Structures are given as structure tokens and as C-alpha cells.
Amino acid sequence: MQARMQAVSTWLTSGARPVAALLAGALGTWIGVRPALTAGTLLLLVPLVVLARSPIRALRQMPDPPAATLPSPPAARTSPPTMPTPALADNARQDRSPGGDAS
Known part of the structure; x- marks a missing residue:
């Protein structure tokens, strides 16, 4: 789940870069380079303010997860978990050596 969240976060931030560059260029053309850089610097303070007020x-430690999402301990299971077996087709080739022909 963490890997999926990281992938989505990376995709969103990487995808926003071209749009941000276009907007920054337009703002720099419209109001000038120095005011645009000042505005960009002030926008970097927004996440700091949001986190400071949250x-x-x-928070000093991670909160406990809800009780319903905790998995049962392994000792409570009565039988070992079953592993799915891969299905083989009737005409599946058994010889997987490179360049080998199993005829």
C-alpha cells in the first residue's frame, strides 16, 4: 500500500511540473521575474503553515490502527494457508532451455 501511495504521489508531482513551469513563465512575463520569484518563495511557505496548524x-507516536483491521495471529489459524497451483496447459512446453527443442 505504501508503494502504491508513493507511486501516485510521484506521478502527481511529476505531472504537475510542466503545468507549473508554464504558469511560472506566464507569471514572470506578466509581472516580472523578481516579483514572480518572490511569489514562488511565498508559496513555498504554504505547506509549512498548514503543517504548523494541523x-x-x-503527534508524538503513531496512532494505533482500528481494531477491525488487525490480522489474526498465526497461532489462531487452524490450518496452514493454501497456495494456489499454477495451471498448465496440455500443450505446455516443458523444456525451457535456451535454443533447445523438446521434440
């Missing part, structure tokens, strides 16, 4: 600041 309850994350007071």
Missing part, C-alpha cells in the same frame, strides 16, 4: 505537530 494536529500532526502534537
Whole structure:
């Protein structure tokens, strides 16, 4: 789940870069380079303000997950988990050596 979340985050931030570059160029053309750089610097403070005002600041340890999502301990299971077996076609080739012909 963490890998999926990281992939989505990377995809969103990478995808926003061309749009941000276009907007930054338009803003620099419209109001000038120095004011555009100042505006960009001030926009970097927005996440800092959001985090400073959020309850994350007071968090000292990770909260416990809800009780319904906890998996059962392995000792509570009565039988070992079953592993699915791959299905082989009747005409599946058994010889997988490179360049070998199994005829």
C-alpha cells in the first residue's frame, strides 16, 4: 500500500511540473521575474503553515490502527494457508532451455 501511495504521489508531482513551469513563465512575463520569484518563495511557505496548524505537530507516536483491521495471529489459524497451483496447459512446453527443442 505504501508503494502504491508513493507511486501516485510521484506521478502527481511529476505531472504537475510542466503545468507549473508554464504558469511560472506566464507569471514572470506578466509581472516580472523578481516579483514572480518572490511569489514562488511565498508559496513555498504554504505547506509549512498548514503543517504548523494541523494536529500532526502534537503527534508524538503513531496512532494505533482500528481494531477491525488487525490480522489474526498465526497461532489462531487452524490450518496452514493454501497456495494456489499454477495451471498448465496440455500443450505446455516443458523444456525451457535456451535454443533447445523438446521434440
